[in-house]
Amino acid sequence: MEAFFITDSDFVSFLSWLEKRGDLFVTTRDEEDCVKIKPYAEAGEFQYPGVRAVQPLKPFFFTMLEEVAQYPSAEEKTYEAKPFTILGAAACDLRGIEALDKVFLEGDFKDPFYEEKRAKSLLISCDCTEPYETCFCTLMGIRPYPEKTFDINLSMLEGGYVVEVGSDKGKQVIDGNKSLFKPATDNHLSQRQSLRKEVEAKVEGQSKQYKPSGSWQDAIAEAFEDPGWERNVETCVECGACLFICPTCQCFLLYDEKLKDRYERLRMWDACVYRNFARVGGGANPRPRLVERFKHRYYHKLDYFPKTYGFEGCVGCGRCIVACPGKIDMREVLKEICKV
Numbered sequence: 031m032e033a034f035f036i037t038d039s040d041f042v043s044f045l046s047w048l049e050k051r052g053d054l055f056v057t058t059r060d061e062e063d064c065v066k067i068k069p070y071a072e073a074g075e076f077q078y079p080g081v082r083a084v085q086p087l088k089p090f091f092f093t094m095l096e097e098v099a100q101y102p103s104a105e106e107k108t109y110e111a112k113p114f115t116i117l118g119a120a121a122c123d124l125r126g127i128e129a130l131d132k133v134f135l136e137g138d139f140k141d142p143f144y145e146e147k148r149a150k151s152l153l154i155s156c157d158c159t160e161p162y163e164t165c166f167c168t169l170m171g172i173r174p175y176p177e178k179t180f181d182i183n184l185s186m187l188e189g190g191y192v193v194e195v196g197s198d199k200g201k202q203v204i205d206g207n208k209s210l211f212k213p214a215t216d217n218h219l220s221q222r223q224s225l226r227k228e229v230e231a232k233v234e235g236q237s238k239q240y241k242p243s244g245s246w247q248d249a250i251a252e253a254f255e256d257p258g259w260e261r262n263v264e265t266c267v268e269c270g271a272c273l274f275i276c277p278t279c280q281c282f283l284l285y286d287e288k289l290k291d292r293y294e295r296l297r298m299w300d301a302c303v304y305r306n307f308a309r310v311g312g313g314a315n316p317r318p319r320l321v322e323r324f325k326h327r328y329y330h331k332l333d334y335f336p337k338t339y340g341f342e343g344c345v346g347c348g349r350c351i352v353a354c355p356g357k358i359d360m361r362e363v364l365k366e367i368c369k370v
Contacts, residue, residue, distance in 0.1 A: 034211040035218050037190040048115050057118030078186050080160035082120035082347050086277035091147045099295040109143050111150040119155040122167045122345040124179040126277025132339045133280050155180040164348030166237045174229045185222045192222045240361040242370050246332040249368035258366045263324040265356030270301035272350035278343045
């Protein structure tokens, strides 16, 4: 991959160009020092995140609630997205997008709404420099710096950024602003590598107590009947926070609403922890008990998803740990259940 360097002053000019390209969303910090993704016009500035944002990238591509059809109608529902840029994505969130791409863009059927938004997006990611205590991306085979799925990646150094090109779309952006970017020197790349190793060692250090001896798939395969599931579900309130904040969860519900002279079909997020999620015609339910639904989430992330797509459906971002009102820590559950 090509690597360049852009100074802080030239980066301001680059932001102006990105703003003209379309809607620009950037990372910034609020009063409580939480990293959030906001419209550039609202944020007023871009702040290098250093860690994943509070919200995942999922809502930008897979909307929480959207109309997908109207009937009776002779016309197919179409959607045209405006070009937009997300600046400040973390490596874990890029893995989340990779997972959503597998679900919505591969196989016999593609989701036209998701496909349109992905085509119009520009993903500019950043290396993590300040991981949270709840970050465990390395346990899921991800490093705390992006390696793929980005169009452009930024690594902050003193005085500017090392800029790595990750796609043809990203290369076109760099080529369109050639005067702002200079070739990265060996010194730039050496500094970047040192910082990356330091952060990766930190995440690995705080995660080593949870690391299985083999793969997660093998570890969890032996734990289906473990009594620890019953103990760990005791504080679960079935709220769905862990699933809605997850970068990879993609379950949805279709339902119809009546308009004046027709109906509209809406798609909204759904969660497998809900009692009626798996209920079928006639009222039968393969997972009537909460512990069964609680367990299903772990098996979907670490067994079913790898079997289907070749990598875990968990990205180790730790958002579910922070969001859970029952204080359930996924790492601690796996440590007990999988005998790590």
